[in-house]
Amino acid sequence: MVTKKSSASFFLILAFAFATCAHVIAESHLHSIVDPRANSSDQTQIYIVHVLPPSNNIELLGAHELEQYHLSFLPNTTLDSGEPRLIYSYRYAVSGFAARLTPGEVETMEDTDGFISAHPNRIHRLGTTYTPTFLGLLQYDGIWYKTQGAGVIVGVVDSGISENHVSFDDDGMSPPPLKWRGCCQFKGACNPYVPTICNNKLIGAQNFFPFQTPTDKSGHGSHTASTAAGNIVSGAEVRGHADGTASGMAPRAHVASYKSCSDSRGCPTITLVKAIEKAISDGVDVLSLSIDDEPAKLDLNDIAIATFTAMEKGIFTSACAGNAKEPIRKVVGNEAPWILTVGASTTDRRVIATVKLDNGMEFYGETAYPLELASSTGMVPLVYPGAVADTTQRLGCLKGSLDDLDVTGKIVLCGIGVSLPHEKAEVVKAAGGAGIILLNQKWNGYTTESDSLAIPSVMLTNTDALKLVDYTTTTTDPKGAINFEGTKMGHRPAPAVASLSATGPNPNNGGIIKPDILGPGINILAAWNKQVGPNPTGPDERAFNFGSGCSMATPHLAGVAALLMSAHPDWSPAMVKSAIMTTARTVDKDGNKIVDERSPDMSPATFFLMGAGQVNPSAAYDPGLVYDIQPDDYIRYLCGLGFPDQRVSKITKHRISCIQSGKISAEQLNYPSITVPLNSAQEKTIYRQVTNVGEATSTYTAQVVEPDGVRAEVSPARLQFTQIKEQKMFTVKFTPDRSQPKSGEYSEGFLYWNSDDGQYKVASPISVKF
Template identity: 35%
Template sequence: MDVRPPRRRTRRRTPAVLAAATGLLLGLVPPSAAGASAPAPNPAANPAANPVANPVAQGDPDAQGEYVVALAQDPAARYDGSLPGLPRLRSATGGVDVTARSTQAYRELLLDEQAQLARSVGATPRQRYTVALNGFSARLSAAQVARLRATPGVLSVSPDVERHPTRSATAPTGATPTGASATDGAGAPGTTADQLGLTGPGGVWERLGGAERAGAGVVVADLDTGLWPEHPSVAGEPLPVAADGSTRFAKADGGTFTGACESGPGWTVQDCSTKVVGARTFSEGFEAAHGGFAAGEFRSPRDSDGHGTHTATTAAGRSGVPATIADTSYGEVTGIAPAAALAVYKVCWTADTGLNGCQTSDLVAAVDQAVADGVDVINHSIGSGAATDPADPVEIAFLSAASAGVFVAASAGNAGPAASSTDHASPWVTTVAASTSVLREGTVVLGDGTRFVGARLRQRALAPRFIVLAAWVKEPGAAAAAARTCEAGTLDPERAAGKIVVCERSATPRVAKSAEVARAGGAGAVLVNTEPGSTEPDAHSVPTVHLDAAAGRRLVAAVGRTPRATARFEAGNTTGRPTPVPQLAGFSSRGPVAVAGGDVLKPDVAAPGSGIVAGYSPVASRTGRDLFAPQSGTSMAAPHVAGLAALVRTAHPDWSPAVVRSALTTTARSLVGPDGEPLQDVFGAGAGVVDPPRLLEPGLVYDSTPVDWLRWLEGAGVPTGTGVGAIDPSELNQASIAAGDVVGERTFTRRVTATTGGYYRADASVPGWDVRVTPSVLHLEAGQTKQFRVSATRTDAALEQWSAGELVWTGGDELTVRSPVALRAQAVDAPAAVDGTGAAGELPVTLTAGSGGSLDLRTTGFAPGAANADSIEEGYATTWTITVPDDAVASRFELTADPAAAGTDLDLYLFTADGDLVGSSATLDARERVDLVAAPGDYEIVVDAPATAGGLPVDYELTTFVLTPADAEGSLSAAPDPLPVRRGGSATYEVAWSGLDPRQRWLGAVGYAGSPALTLVGVG
């Protein structure tokens, strides 16, 4: 796994010096070691090409930070039975029996190993993990981190970062609708359960024995902000709680959930029931990071935020619960698996800043405990931004959970529509995007009869009023820009009173805008998007309709050209043009993911996540008493899938998490676009929107095992320490197919198992590709597994661009098994680097071409290396900074130590100025190299010394290269140019150099027309 040094600056021993010129960090100021004088600058340095400075002296080894340490030895959930006298630890139902003597013995073994490791560096573990992760959290110094990373058997040392619930960024807690009563006619357009085909005759619930049996005996764990235990959606019968607070619940699969009901402010053992079978809290990491909680936070499983109650009741709330908000009825609400039991794991807490955060260490502890307790499904509506690290500690804990048979649904994030913004890239997790479903709409009717439909929670009419743009009624002295977006205190009550005010959407919460209109005495509000995005039905302070960008532009133009324009609101959509559903929510994060080179397709599926009315914490509502609220976000989509997984476990308790994920994806249906036409968006919704009526009988399923996942990690560049071999990530046996680096052609192998026997015929297509399936017809008996191959050959697909299509197996009774396919044609697959020596020479370079004809070669170089000399002590880290200019073709950073210093281990890391790791080289010796291609910006180079010869200071040299088109020292050529190539075939050219100073190291590059690929040429 990637090993990361501390990201925060350590304390300095001596003042640092920065030299700056023309906006670049210029010159060379080596660090000063205690008691040592700074060496003279290297006369070979080229500061114009190598703008290096070192603002941080050698780090103080006592500087501390919070970390999660993971060990390579398997945790209990993944233990393979390889140790003498300790068999596999799986229970008869596939989980981990933590009460078994063998499991207890194994966990004690892991705890002893952790204790010895911690003692060896003088650390004190804070939280200990043995089930889903083998490791601990601790406050560590820079020196301790360095020593741990150098210790055999340590998998990773990761910063204990904060994550957050993934509700829509502009969807805060509910507001108070004014002038409404229970008879206002909010309307009940149906629940997501209705639209997903769960209810009614022939619905999924009826096939499972009715709502009272749908999910019965399945335990859904909600890792979130807690729960409001008196909520009618989680009412249950008394549950015996032992004197020590432990609970037991018999599961449908024959296993037993053994949890705990923790007491605390606002929560007693009586709050657990046959519905809420367990409640635990995890806050040690949060308290270490924040020092405490906000004044209104409950130090117990009770929910002060509302998010946890919303996600829990969405997944497993009781059916047919009447919902009201501010005395207005919104019909009945229901959870997806209404008979499932809930286990609450409060991991997110509110700090004095008012923000809700969830520390990595607490999340890992909760996953560890949930697996030990025996949950069946985990809902994780929490995120940390775009997925970049396949070895993230939480994702690795989820791998162990899935290994123990626990299905994990995770939110994709709310950073859409930005590309490559999806969180949770792991193929053992089902990553969920958000779609629209239940439409809560209202219509704005202008005086001339023009109608605009938008999102609106309440469905009552509003009589005609004058309609004005917010900037027209701004307070004297208020900025026009702030008034346009209805910021607090910007509207003039004398001019806004009694009118409908048009507010532009911005970063300010949506309900805060209607609150400003209400403060100014406005009668209503129209919220308009200024750029494409979702529209959300919120609980506003005045009647409000939220319009999309296109409708908003038309309305603003119409109001602007009509003196004393009027408008009224009508209930529902009265335009005569139904709004198509399901569409992808604008906020929902998109792929492709950067992890594994794009060879995993995420999100997996979409589920309803816009304007979801579900349970809430009354103390988080603005009335202080509402038990329900509308919320939007992928946080709301994930529990829909968690609930569906619980339903599947009711019908098929023996299905693995991978099979459940396969069934969800292969039975999904297409999104629709704004025009109502089917829309395939593999990077927005993966396979499409969940379609539960087909979920229980998918026909064919794709399964994978924990060993497969470990091999996937190895192929993604993560050394797991398990000894399993690597596979190309695109070869993992999953329903989707994705490959980000296809040069000409590629063949993928998959295996399917029949849940319904019969003949299945394949049909595959991807625009710009010739896709063939072999064999194209499969005959399987129920339970039988067969293998097939999918060969993709590029025809006219655009190079360096993604193409999306599908593979469909069709069986009897119109049974279809659909898999999304995403391929990116790579123009060239060439070596990243070649190395030579001498003032002149040549080297052969062999590449593979993605198209036929001829390939133009482009050379750049040479740039000399700037050798920066210094010394470092064992356990220390030294930080250098560099600015890579905008015209840089490539940069290289090389680290070497005194050859006489045998036993020295130095490591090299490259971070952005914001602290993001972009490259590392951490072998067990002192020769390291990191290359950077076409990425201008400010960077920090960290030289780390896990071990030095005899523990004594060691001399090292950091050589930096920055190659720009202006660099022209010596001569670099490539021949033949152009290079004859054929699609999918290999071709060889000679790269030659001359006129170089052999005492110096040099960097050049060969580029390829139509491709971002680059081959760096190092000489010296």
């Protein structure tokens, strides 16, 4: 047996080590976070409420009148988070409605005349990509009832595509737009007149590597393409988990695949740039780049340079903020202001496995071990190799590290990192282990992932990992079991910033807040190139898998952009970005601030982690006001960064004279977020212009949540519009409100433009750097 002292020494010595935090979250609070079955009288749930029909003939009621009748049963129309309580008003299937309520509110409703009964919503067949439901696309006022992306072409620059996958069938799809100039390269040369297997959904597929085809061999490209614009596919699941209907964000958009990431050699810059160039030439409307770009000055960043041209052509680019699974959080990449930079967030769905110890303790984690094989392991001995020798090899269950240990028939505890989970599972399996428990490091925090591994498995949060390691290293005969509980909804808090999501600020863009937005990026179910897990069965044409990272978040936003461009073909890419950012949610499903899962105490996320917040597609459809940016504005911004004419010309691909074009500082770019450098001896005024895309005749009033230590004054404080596309200028003057701010400190606030009719709340995050 190893003592606590010797076990703790490993954590301090190894680069791979856990944090030795002595103050763990109280058990009651822990279960409120990780136990999806936890319930309380104040936790909001979805209920189906049965009521007597109104006294007059329901057939004669219009939709508005019926909705008002159902609203009369509710305590109010919205939750604290701003979400509408009413989800559906039913007319024929039942007399009643679906709404978000707490058990206590349902109990109060029982005394209301006309109330019959209410019961919590049951999950029969889950939405498997699930994020269309999680993001509200299917609500009664959701964007899918207005558009599903028809006529828009999404170009996916990735590892290729599985051309025969059901997510890319073309049933019901219209032909591609006449502007489409791409081709399908599966059968040789890229010649549009050669018969191919592309169709009206997958309208193009090209490869940029010798001796390869556009076919996806890794699964990544198929996953991202189907997340952005895959078909609605029933019966999708991962080895029996999350069984239901899968769909991309824009299921009626067209897909063009550009294989710029090799099956074995990664994603060379030259192929990435070539793919983007070809996509621009082919006529795509949206680019989805799940590329983990390293921060670099904009004139040295080929992706930034390539996508500048895309922006000039009216093409919207969604790109990955970056993944950070190491002790030091990665600095956000893809930071150019003409790119929508996407961070990764969680959802409220979990595929649950529990670790139960022989002392009665239980820990909830995640898995995707095949449901048909997922019987309990039974109570068997636990082994923690990290306690046997002071080596990274042991702690991480790396190849060869278990050769001299007896793990036969035992569950092995393995630290996350260095090798992939499936590689660790193979090592444990080869050594005779009965199961594997994957232990999050401090920097993995509370973010867990679902993997279909070779043996029974579960991944635990860092907080639970520390408790389990302590039990295993201080108990004479530690024993435990892995029990599989299937797919559960209602995890809290959700959404939250995933521990792997990269952070700003980025030093290369003048301080503009990045990432711009959060999109779902953890345990996203989407198309895969082949069946996964042990003893795979079923056709590869129906293979799905869970994926996690900003790679999964990025196509969500590409798909949302496709929806908006389909609905508003006259909007510029900057207008689309503004609509997404100014309507984002900064609170979770329970109305609390979005938190960071890497932080040990689940502290609120800063703007440099979440940008404007979690994407809210249906609100982005009708944002009221937008901030537009023209290509010439970006040129003045580049000149203002101090680039000489030649370097600006390198980005724009045409000759630029900064003397002629003029210069603006980064904070003066007409961006939807505001970042202002400020010192105690100055005040600063920034300029913005908004374009009316809401009601023609409308008035907006400014509301400022001032950053700590700063006074902010908006002029004019009211904006009046009389027509669509009318533009109005305003200024915000920032004055320091304390004499000695700490150098390098950031302070956050918000600027809201609220319409007088209450329909619109146009939000801009403010970050002041002292």
